[in-house]
Amino acid sequence: MPNGFLSKTQAEVALDLVSRYLEFAGEEERSRYRDADAYFQLYERAYRLILETAERSKPTAGFQA
Secondary structure: OOOOOHOOOHHHHHHHHHHHHHHHHHHHHHHHOOOOOHHHHHHHHHHHHHHHEEEEEOOOOOOOO
């Protein structure tokens, strides 16, 4: 399986997003997410954002007036 963006599941993309965010965040911001619950909440927000974005980008059926 290729290691590209399009080959990843939405959950994997959310995990990458959180990892990259924390990689470039300042120490104070990273320290907020050292607790597992806080990290999971950040991941959950990223995953929901990806799902919402995917839902909005779905084409609608039929003709648009």
